[in-house]
Amino acid sequence: MIEKSILREEMKKILGDMDRSSHELMSKIIQAKLFSSNEWKDAQTIGVTISRFPEVDTEGIITRAWEEGKKVAVPKCFPKDKSMNFYYLENFNQLESVYFGLKEPIVSEVELCPKEKLDFILVPGLIFDEKGYRIGFGGGYYDRYLMDYKGYKVSLAFSQQLLKRVPTDHYDIPVHKIVTNEAVYDCIIRK
Ligand SMILES: Nc1ncnc2c1ncn2[C@@H]1O[C@H](COP(=O)(O)OP(=O)(O)OP(=O)(O)O)[C@@H](O)[C@H]1O
Numbered sequence: 001m002i003e004k005s006i007l008r009e010e011m012k013k014i015l016g017d018m019d020r021s022s023h024e025l026m027s028k029i030i031q032a033k034l035f036s037s038n039e040w041k042d043a044q045t046i047g048v049t050i051s052r053f054p055e056v057d058t059e060g061i062i063t064r065a066w067e068e069g070k071k072v073a074v075p076k077c078f079p080k081d082k083s084m085n086f087y088y089l090e091n092f093n094q095l096e097s098v099y100f101g102l103k104e105p106i107v108s109e110v111e112l113c114p115k116e117k118l119d120f121i122l123v124p125g126l127i128f129d130e131k132g133y134r135i136g137f138g139g140g141y142y143d144r145y146l147m148d149y150k151g152y153k154v155s156l157a158f159s160q161q162l163l164k165r166v167p168t169d170h171y172d173i174p175v176h177k178i179v180t181n182e183a184v185y186d187c188i189i190r191k
């Protein structure tokens with residue numbers, strides 16, 4: 001959808017202009033809100049991507065999860081069929097850099113995490129609205145993976161990433177909760 005791609009480019013520019021120190025500070029604020037949520041407290045296994053600037057930093061989330069005895073699973077994308085799977089990550093040495101500096105688990109060193117084991121997934125995205133709809137990075141990997149996912153879906157975002165309304169396609173799946181540096185949105189799930 002052309003509208004989504006225009007919005008993506010605009011948002012990438014806005015976020016890329018953020019200075020490193022405020023990016024770090026805002027990430028910490030967002031993380032603290034996540035850690036105080038019931039979903040976090042109750043979760044035994046969380047699915048999370050390895051963030052790259054200017055996304056909300058997730059490294060602190062992963063280390064915190066390990067400290068609290070939670071299991072962490074990170075995704076690997078398979079471009080051939082646009083599928084994705086999560087693998088249990090036990091340390092950062094089990095990661096390798098793939099395309100565009102994206103970090104993914106080294107499959108020979110990690111174990112597959114079945115979808116039903118994920119208590120919640122931190123769903124990445126560039127733009128969100130209060131209904132929980134999201135514009136991701138355009139691969140449709142999450143839209144596909146979440147189709148039959150029954151667990152909780154949370155997104156982390158800087159407040160600039162929230163729009164009044166996000167254009168959606170029929171295959172877009174909303175998240176339950178959005179945590180920003182300014183607010184926590186419990187999104188209305190239609191259908
Ligand atoms: N459930 C699905 N089955 C098949 N194709 C899908 C599905 N969901 C999305 N797609 C395809 O994926 C492409 C990208 O979709 P979209 O622009 O919504 O990506 P996105 O939501 O930004 O990406 P992501 O889900 O990885 O965050 C679209 O061309 C769409 O046709």
Ligand SMILES: [Mg+2]
Binds near residue numbers: 134135140143
């Ligand atoms: Mg989508």
